[in-house]
Amino acid sequence: MEFETVIGLEIHAQLKTNTKIFCGCSTEFGKPPNTNTCPVCLGMPGVLPVLNRTVVEYAIRMGLATNCEINRTNQFARKNYFYPDLPKGYQISQFELPICEHGWVEITVDDTIKRIGLTRIHMEEDAGKLIHDDHEPVSYVDLNRTGTPLIEIVSEPDLRSPEEAAAYLRKLHAIVRYLDICDGNMQEGSFRCDANISLRPKGQEAFGTRTELKNMNSFRNVQKALEYEVRRQRDILLDGGKVVQQTLLWDPDTNRTNAMRSKEEAHDYRYFPDPDLVPIVISEEWINEITVSLPELPHQRKSRLIETLGLSEDDAGIITGDRELADYFETALVRYDNGKKLANWIMTELLRELKERDQEISQCQVTPDGLAELLTMVDKGTISGKIAKTVFQEMMVSGKDAGTVVKEKNLVQMSDEGDLLKMIDEIISANPDQVTEYRGGKTKLMGFFVGQLMQKTKGRANPQLANQLLAKALDNK
């Protein structure tokens, strides 16, 4: 039997504000435990939360960038549950009246563009952090993160494969980075995602029983966890079993999902409007102000690079999928105006070297100007394209600029005919058999001669000139 996968994602993005959502405490990550707290975020009795205007602005930005309707009137609600990381006994969130609804984004998978619906985006506060003791049956509560502003972005169950889910996640990640409303750091948890996933027989309308996946803190893990869960559910269904609705945690060490241990009782959050927070009424004026201030978005930047520079769909998609990478590209472009060649280098050499080092573009030792200089040296014939790759690797390691590396390693391309001809003569005398064979018609041996010359020059011979001179020398005699 063939199954169809149905996935919906819930993404939590921490907003890049200076202060928390309802108080003036800092949102800075990594401070000593419980040093960024005050009576409001500690949940002391009698305090009054006051909403950070920037949080509303960022949520509207996200809504506009994802084609949402902005609810002109929206409202906070209390989500009631008891857990030690939640000092008030309720989380302030939005329920019936979220700030944004009914949006969509487009993703591209296998050259097909697909529209994914966004059910809603709402504002809420983050909870604190629990650190479990290794030996004693106790946990330590750090409330620094309590009250950090979040937006939760809920997708429609429109995703039909782990690949589409990963593409959607990357898309939203790119958007929050372009809008500069979230730092997007998945390891530190400022951009995190839960997934609902179920399988149904192909052609069936009704959804199957879903499971909820948590703890996937990288793009790779999201896709791997979903792929695992597709296999797990399919095996159960093919054996005639039933999928149990439950929350599963992804374990990246064993590459499998495990049921989360929790009490059996169903959640009953008893949401109700928070009387401490008055309704938010958003004016047309405010929306217009934010609309005109929106930066160029990933899909717009992609189209521009395709149209103005002639980049391929794939290259432009990958480069603009990461704001920092796109900025890097466009900074280098100021000094080196062959966009296609530059894109090629970034897509192959740069991304490969970064991947090998497990680095982000922001950590890259080679600056955009440095890359521009290197490529200019190739265009001018100072070094060959092949040598440039060696130089680039050295630049990635040492952070030195191209000129210095070329000088230090004596890598300047040899374009002096006299020098090259001398070596060619030596090669011809040293390999009489091959010369005879070549002249007898085995022209494939050209590769052998070029190789010899490259060996003698440590790869520095100008390749075109080398070919030309070799051909002349071999044919003439």
Place this chain on the structure above:
Amino acid sequence: MKITTDEVKYVAALARLDLGHEEAEAMTGQLDRILAYIDTLNELDTSQVEPTTHAISVINAFREDELQESLPRELALVNGPDQNGEAFVVPRII
């Protein structure tokens, strides 16, 4: 009856209240009278009234995104039943 003893026990469980059976029964009677009293409101015709969440007409009570000093940690932790100078200490849940 507006509420059953089972419902009282369910709500108590959500609120992490440990009610004995007799307490739950007593509460059921009390809550039942409270709910019956609140039912008086249903005598009003509200079909033409917009649902409201606040009794005041204030909207958009915002603050600017400006840093304010946090509490010194000793003060933040002082009311915790158990703490170690850095964090609140609680029984382990998971």
